[in-house]
Amino acid sequence: DEILRSLAGPPSPPGQDPHGWRVPVDCVRANELCAAEPSCSSRYRTLRQCLAGRDRNTMLANKECQVALEVLQESPLYDCRCKRGMKKELQCLQIYWSIHLGLTEGEEFYEASPYEPVTSRLTDIFRLASIFSGMDPATTSKSNHCLDAAKACNLNDNCKRLRSGYISTCSREISATEHCSRRKCHKALRQFFDRVPSEYTYRLLFCSCKDQACAERRRQTIVPSCSYEDKEKPNCLDLRNVCRTDHLCRSRLADFHANCQTSFQSPTSCPGGNYQACLGSYAGLIGFDMTPNYVDASPTSITISPWCSCRGSGNMEEECEKFLRDFTENPCLRNAIQAFGNGTDVNLSPKNPSPPVTLPPKMEKSPALPDDINDSNTMYDTSIITTCTSVQEHGPKLNKSKEQSLCYSETQLTTDTMPDQKTFVDQKAGGSRHRAGQILPLVPVLLLL
Amino acid sequence: SRRKRARARHKPCALQELEVSVSELGLGYESDETVLFRYCSGTCEAAVRSYDLSLKSMRSRRRIRKEKVRARPCCRPLAYDDDVSFLDAYNRYYTVNELSAKECGCV
Numbered sequence: 132d133e134i135l136r137s138l139a140g141p142p143s144p145p146g147q148d149p150h151g152w153r154v155p156v157d158c159v160r161a162n163e164l165c166a167a168e169p170s171c172s173s174r175y176r177t178l179r180q181c182l183a184g185r186d187r188n189t190m191l192a193n194k195e196c197q198v199a200l201e202v203l204q205e206s207p208l209y210d211c212r213c214k215r216g217m218k219k220e221l222q223c224l225q226i227y228w229s230i231h232l233g234l235t236e237g238e239e240f241y242e243a244s245p246y247e248p249v250t251s252r253l254t255d256i257f258r259l260a261s262i263f264s265g266m267d268p269a270t271t272s273k274s275n276h277c278l279d280a281a282k283a284c285n286l287n288d289n290c291k292r293l294r295s296g297y298i299s300t301c302s303r304e305i306s307a308t309e310h311c312s313r314r315k316c317h318k319a320l321r322q323f324f325d326r327v328p329s330e331y332t333y334r335l336l337f338c339s340c341k342d343q344a345c346a347e348r349r350r351q352t353i354v355p356s357c358s359y360e361d362k363e364k365p366n367c368l369d370l371r372n373v374c375r376t377d378h379l380c381r382s383r384l385a386d387f388h389a390n391c392q393t394s395f396q397s398p399t400s401c402p403g404g405n406y407q408a409c410l411g412s413y414a415g416l417i418g419f420d421m422t423p424n425y426v427d428a429s430p431t432s433i434t435i436s437p438w439c440s441c442r443g444s445g446n447m448e449e450e451c452e453k454f455l456r457d458f459t460e461n462p463c464l465r466n467a468i469q470a471f472g473n474g475t476d477v478n479l480s481p482k483n484p485s486p487p488v489t490l491p492p493k494m495e496k497s498p499a500l501p502d503d504i505n506d507s508n509t510m511y512d513t514s515i516i517t518t519c520t521s522v523q524e525h526g527p528k529l530n531k532s533k534e535q536s537l538c539y540s541e542t543q544l545t546t547d548t549m550p551d552q553k554t555f556v557d558q559k560a561g562g563s564r565h566r567a568g569q570i571l572p573l574v575p576v577l578l579l580l
Numbered sequence: 581s582r583r584k585r586a587r588a589r590h591k592p593c594a595l596q597e598l599e600v601s602v603s604e605l606g607l608g609y610e611s612d613e614t615v616l617f618r619y620c621s622g623t624c625e626a627a628v629r630s631y632d633l634s635l636k637s638m639r640s641r642r643r644i645r646k647e648k649v650r651a652r653p654c655c656r657p658l659a660y661d662d663d664v665s666f667l668d669a670y671n672r673y674y675t676v677n678e679l680s681a682k683e684c685g686c687v
Binding site: 281282285294298302347354 | 599612615665667
């Protein structure tokens with residue numbers, strides 16, 4: 132430890148490890164560390180006053196604010212992160228954004244994620260899910276994975292309780308005009324996805340389907356009539372602005388962009404080949420304004436979208452389309468969902484990452500690098516970042532939020548080949564909405580006593 | 581096996597569970613979803629009170645003739661499980677409450 136301390140250059144104030152050797156600390160804890168230090172806490176107070184109701188440029192014009200920001204970049208507050216579903220998550224995110232809103236150029240297309248990088252893999256879930264596989268002996272071609280997922284959930288008390296919780300909340304009629312409380316429905320959905328282990332929730336959300344009835348059940352998972360659909364479709368950029376006014380929604384969206392960003396570095400198309408991280412941040416968007424869902428009950432071609440369109444974008448058409456494509460035409464997200472459905476994952480051996488595979492230049496130009504990339508305060512060894520990820524379409528700005536994404540050569544990755552995409556439509560499938568007047572529940576008279 | 585049956589008949593009142601499809605519940609819903617149905621079964625000999633003995637005696641002495649009385653405790657749910665929701669064959673969600681027993685007792 133002493134050796135590391137001497138290597139790390141200038142000594143740091145007590146109560147904080149030198150930069151670069153620090154394990155990421157959560158922002159609530161970082162705030163406590165800062166509060167214990169008079170110089171840090173007074174600067175943090177100053178900065179928060181600076182940020183209150185002022186944009187970045189006005190703020191940085193003020194000398195005192197500038198100094199406060201510079202000093203805080205040396206504090207544990209600067210690179211603290213939050214965990215999804217942690218205690219005091221909102222408080223943690225408020226602390227995070229109170230620093231980072233002053234560091235960004237205002238409205239950026241992709242924002243760094245305040246969440247800690249996900250290190251677990253899908254295989255961890257499969258291992259747990261294999262408990263279920265013995266449960267359904269009828270694994271014939273007729274099996275409906277979404278139905279099996281519902282069964283697995285119903286047989287687990289915790290999953291059943293929270294699933295019934297959101298379903299009854301989301302289908303409870305309020306009045307003739309308002310057919311449900313969207314706010315309460317979203318809250319119940321968030322509880323379900325935060326508190327139920329992902330081996331249950333992913334199975335319901337990402338089950339693979341061979342016919343329309345199954346795909347319709349999958350589409351219905353989040354009770355879209357209440358949580359997703361609305362009278363009109365807003366413009367996607369307007370929706371994004373609404374989402375960005377809320378710390379939680381903003382963070383989940385940034386996290387989705389960080390983990391499901393199409394990456395040309397990896398054959399999986401996902402950053403670091405990590406499917407689990409992408410599925411997790413997708414599920415993390417459910418129950419917010421940016422709630423995504425399957426747009427139809429097509430069993431084979433999966434199309435995901437939030438409830439918005441690019442109509443009325445004016446001169447922002449291109450940006451809007453780009454934003455929407457991250458949902459509708461996202462190879463990383465699609466591969467992750469398909470891999471989960473097939474029960475496959477990539478085997479990564481993250482030892483000695485070999486140099487990246489050189490790929491033909493892509494149509495998307497990298498944005499100009501932000502001018503603070505030679506900021507010596509980055510936690511990460513920038514040399515690795517430059518060898519590896521700066522070739523990706525987002526600048527290193529984003530990489531500050533992630534662990535250095537390692538690069539893998541194609542030989543280290545084994546992906547299962549896609550199943551052949553047979554379109555198979557069941558004529559009797561229940562995608563069509565029958566009237567079911569005669570099967571109203573026959574409540575036994577006894578219950579009415 | 582007769583002995584087995586006899587033993588089963590004398591099991592004290594307790595919670596049992598069964599995996600059933602929603603359609604099998606007979607409530608008029610059409611759905612292939614599987615739910616856990618917990619029910620109460622078993623005997624209540626240990627729960628016989630003076631009340632039961634006296635009531636039986638009153639009945640056999642024809643002191644109680646007209647109304648129907650029950651002179652034995654029976655195994656019933658003391659509390660019910662949380663609601664159960666499911667998607668039916670027509671893609672509509674339903675929630676059923678007090679479907680399953682949570683706790684059993686002799687009453």
